[in-house]
Amino acid sequence: MNRLQIHDVSVVYPAAQGGAPVTALSDVKLTINQGDLVVALGASGCGKTTLLNLIAGFISPTDGYLTLGDSNIPGYPRVSLGRDIGDEVTGPGADRGVVFQKHALLPWLNVIENTEFGLKLQGVDKEKRRARAAEFLKLVGLEDFHNHKTYQLSGGMQQRVGIARALTNDPQMLLLDEPLGALDALTRESLQELLLDVWNETNKMMFFITHSVDEALLLATRLIVMSPRPGRITHEFELDFNRQFLQCRDARKVKANPEFIAMKEKVLEIIHGDEEATEND
Amino acid sequence: MTNSVSNSATDAKDSSPPLSRFLARFLKQKAAPSGSYYGEPGAGDSRLIAIVTVACIIGLWTFVTEAGLIKPLFLPSPLDVIARIGDLFQDGFSGATLTQHMAASFGRIFGSFFLACITGIPLGIAIGCSRVVRGIFDPIIEFYRPLPPLAYLPLVIIWMGIDESSKIMLIYLAMLSPIVISTRAGVGAVRIEQIQVAYSMGANSWQVVSQIITRGALPDILTGMRIAIGFGWTTLVAAEMVAAERGIGFMVLNASEFLVTDVVIAGILIIGVIAFGFDMLMRYLETKFVPWKGKN
Ligand SMILES: Nc1ncnc2c1ncn2[C@@H]1O[C@H](COP(=O)(O)OP(=O)(O)OP(=O)(O)O)[C@@H](O)[C@H]1O
Numbered sequence: 274m275n276r277l278q279i280h281d282v283s284v285v286y287p288a289a290q291g292g293a294p295v296t297a298l299s300d301v302k303l304t305i306n307q308g309d310l311v312v313a314l315g316a317s318g319c320g321k322t323t324l325l326n327l328i329a330g331f332i333s334p335t336d337g338y339l340t341l342g343d344s345n346i347p348g349y350p351r352v353s354l355g356r357d358i359g360d361e362v363t364g365p366g367a368d369r370g371v372v373f374q375k376h377a378l379l380p381w382l383n384v385i386e387n388t389e390f391g392l393k394l395q396g397v398d399k400e401k402r403r404a405r406a407a408e409f410l411k412l413v414g415l416e417d418f419h420n421h422k423t424y425q426l427s428g429g430m431q432q433r434v435g436i437a438r439a440l441t442n443d444p445q446m447l448l449l450d451e452p453l454g455a456l457d458a459l460t461r462e463s464l465q466e467l468l469l470d471v472w473n474e475t476n477k478m479m480f481f482i483t484h485s486v487d488e489a490l491l492l493a494t495r496l497i498v499m500s501p502r503p504g505r506i507t508h509e510f511e512l513d514f515n516r517q518f519l520q521c522r523d524a525r526k527v528k529a530n531p532e533f534i535a536m537k538e539k540v541l542e543i544i545h546g547d548e549e550a551t552e553n554d
Numbered sequence: 555m556t557n558s559v560s561n562s563a564t565d566a567k568d569s570s571p572p573l574s575r576f577l578a579r580f581l582k583q584k585a586a587p588s589g590s591y592y593g594e595p596g597a598g599d600s601r602l603i604a605i606v607t608v609a610c611i612i613g614l615w616t617f618v619t620e621a622g623l624i625k626p627l628f629l630p631s632p633l634d635v636i637a638r639i640g641d642l643f644q645d646g647f648s649g650a651t652l653t654q655h656m657a658a659s660f661g662r663i664f665g666s667f668f669l670a671c672i673t674g675i676p677l678g679i680a681i682g683c684s685r686v687v688r689g690i691f692d693p694i695i696e697f698y699r700p701l702p703p704l705a706y707l708p709l710v711i712i713w714m715g716i717d718e719s720s721k722i723m724l725i726y727l728a729m730l731s732p733i734v735i736s737t738r739a740g741v742g743a744v745r746i747e748q749i750q751v752a753y754s755m756g757a758n759s760w761q762v763v764s765q766i767i768t769r770g771a772l773p774d775i776l777t778g779m780r781i782a783i784g785f786g787w788t789t790l791v792a793a794e795m796v797a798a799e800r801g802i803g804f805m806v807l808n809a810s811e812f813l814v815t816d817v818v819i820a821g822i823l824i825i826g827v828i829a830f831g832f833d834m835l836m837r838y839l840e841t842k843f844v845p846w847k848g849k850n
Pocket residue numbers: 286287295296297315316317318319320321322323324504
């Protein structure tokens with residue numbers, strides 16, 4: 274079973290001109306297990322992207338460390354880190370796929386070439402990688418768009434290509450930084466369902482950042498709420514609205530559930546409390 | 555109350571002087587036609603106007619020269635110039651035919667261009683990607699870039715002599731800096747998301763440089779190449795001032811010494827037409843190789 278562990282991590286950004294250093298994350302502990310869909314919510318600037326960048330290996334922690342690995346492979350821990358499982362995360366790698374809000378597709382490649390790009394980097398031969406990319410493009414409903422240029426696609430279609438591309442690479446973990454943030458409500462709902470299906474079928478670890486409380490509650494198995502200055506995880510909730518959704522396939526019904534509404538109120542209160550505290554600083 | 559307000563507004567409109575009403579009709583913004591954007595500066599096709607302008611200039615030139623208003627020594631008639639170009643192909647001028655002059659200049663320009671591309675593009679990418687390379691080459695390029703080629707021409711001659719290599723060197727240096735600087739700017743314009751996603755799909759640094767950064771910088775690289783060719787033509791005449799025996803620039807200079815004005819103008823026209831043609835070719839390559847430019 275795969276597991277990502279974040280051990281007492283802090284991130285301090287060096288001072289900008291004339292300012293003080295920013296503590297973007299302070300003593301963050303988090304374990305993400307196989308099959309977890311962790312959603313991070315929190316006021317702007319509370320360190321969500323910083324946390325994602327840490328997991329992706331784009332930035333290194335000022336303090337603490339992260340490990341990622343498989344507990345079932347005999348011989349673990351490969352790296353002796355006390356009772357930890359797996360390898361220390363020291364940089365980006367193909368085991369953690371990333372989906373950004375926009376601008377991540379390569380405009381000089383068409384849709385299928387974008388989708389197979391990761392496998393091409395790894396030297397997989399053309400026939401094999403084409404077949405795999407086609408499979409995931411079909412999954413996201415773009416089987417008729419293989420030869421389109423990316424700039425000929427709508428925003429929602431571009432995000433689908435981004436998701437298909439990440440999946441084609443078969444990472445252990447998917448990191449999504451506001452992947453649906455720039456989309457209209459309808460497209461957004463259909464992609465939420467798509468992502469849930471993918472998660473349900475592949476059982477991959479997912480770390481998903483959003484500003485929408487509805488989206489967070491609908492998708493998450495575990496919801497973490499973060500608060501700024503210094504950025505830290507203040508609340509964590511185990512949720513099962515996504516199971517309800519996968520069963521009834523009706524987002525409005527799930528959202529009308531009194532439990533959902535109560536949970537939403539609770540989360541909004543926490544976030545708004547943070548925002549007021551920030552304003553009073 | 556409401557009535558009187560609307561009445562006075564109508565009055566004001568009617569009582570404005572006819573001239574300002576006339577002007578207002580022209581200055582009034584109209585909605586853009588479909589397929590273009592409202593408020594886009596300089597929208598619309600200007601090709602027809604350009605053709606008319608060129609035709610007018612040639613017409614005026616023909617008229618003033620054929621009517622004898624200007625002496626051929628100062629400005630020969632376009633018909634004479636065209637006849638002269640025919641002559642130049644057959645009999646030549648100052649020891650070589652026009653074809654030979656053109657071949658000599660082409661060799662210099664495109665030889666230098668080739669060298670500038672195969673060195674300048676990798677250098678620009680290295681400067682954009684590496685702190686060390688940037689530290690080494692930034693001061694050198696920033697220093698020599700604003701110098702006019704004529705200023706360092708004597709030095710190039712002292713170092714490299716007066717044969718072909720110093721001419722190529724001079725044009726090469728003039729072309730190098732725009733290529734390096736544009737390439738480097740192109741590297742800076744590559745989206746960080748594209749680079750990070752590539753790393754997250756298992757790319758190594760070399761793959762990121764060769765498959766993401768170089769491709770992403772291509773629009774700016776092509777722009778740099780276009781600017782470089784333009785610089786090349788401007789430097790060509792300077793390069794051919796020194797002990798050349800052939801070349802369009804040499805031909806023009808030589809003709810000016812003997813006051814053969816029609817050859818001077820023929821040479822200028824030929825350089826202009828070729829440079830323009832090449833510019834068109836580069837633009838075409840841009841639409842072909844970077845069709846995404848300006849989109850997204
Ligand atoms: N490269 C950087 N250099 C300095 N400070 C940074 C940098 N990146 C982020 N920060 C600071 O760290 C804090 C957390 O930023 P981060 O981008 O992680 O927030 P976020 O939760 O993703 O916000 P948003 O919801 O607006 O995307 C902010 O105060 C920000 O100003």
